[in-house]
Amino acid sequence: MGERIELVKRAFAGEAVERIPVMAHNFLMAVREAGFTQKQFRESPDVMVKAMTEATMKYDLDCVLLDVDTALLASACGADVMYPDDLAAVAKGTQPVPLEELPDKVKDVDLLASPRVRHYLEAAERLVQWGNENDRFIRINADQGAFSLACILTGMDEFMMDLLDEDYEDDINRLLDATYSVALKMHELCFATGAHMTSYGNSSEGCSVISPACFRQFAKERETRLAADLKARGIPYLCHICGDVNPILPDLVETGCPAFELDWKTDANRVFEVAHGKFTLSGNVDPALFVTGTPDEVYAAARKVCDIFRGKGGLVLCSGCALGPQTKSENLEAFVRAARD
């Protein structure tokens, strides 16, 4: 196995590696720089592979993160999704199926019946082959976790209101169990491509969206269950949560998830204090800085995170969330340099 792949594997296992690996959540930027539209990207495995491999080589990244939008599983589950020409696909805010009917509709969905999922897995398989030939660690995003998928399928506003209403508690739990099985199936499919790691977003279970109490009531047990289920299947993975998770960091440790990708609103020093030796951090530089900042500012922000973990392990340097399409290339270059100097 190649040196870089080995390095990233060891970093995700929490080892104090000789240099901090760098990953970028960069599909929006990669597609623009490769001269494609988001529509071309999401509809063609060829374009997915070309855009992601070109960006990986251009910026000398250690990892490839394949990610296409936040509506891949939702579309396979029958959600209303918008497909703009040059923006990532996104589920509509209002969805057609009422909460009480969703669990039965969703739980046995055949993901391979979705052309979008099939294209995605084909691209993943080819990226894995490329990664093994070019010594790059391949992370295939399995789209959304149980909580975020339930949120998208119900419609964001509707779901947030239902969470607060005791009358809906059973329906929500039935839906979360259904979306859990869909998400688990997607991890299995992604890992079967030969990927070194899978990941998923449960962006809406962070404290910028729901309260810590709500996280503990509806989300934490399923994160814990997923950690056990994926461990039993031998699937390395990480969980991405947007925004601020400072108040639930000890809960995240308790889930047993081996790695979290956290946004800049979460304090990396506190992650180190609470989670070092327990989970690996992927993050957590502000993606907006890559668009609005200077290379010096991005470099300084990345160094700040690296300096907390350097020599001690527990970090893969990444942006805290998806980099915008207008990310400046000199800023991504400065980011990579910060991990290597």
Ligand SMILES: [Zn+2]
């Ligand atoms: Zn995010």
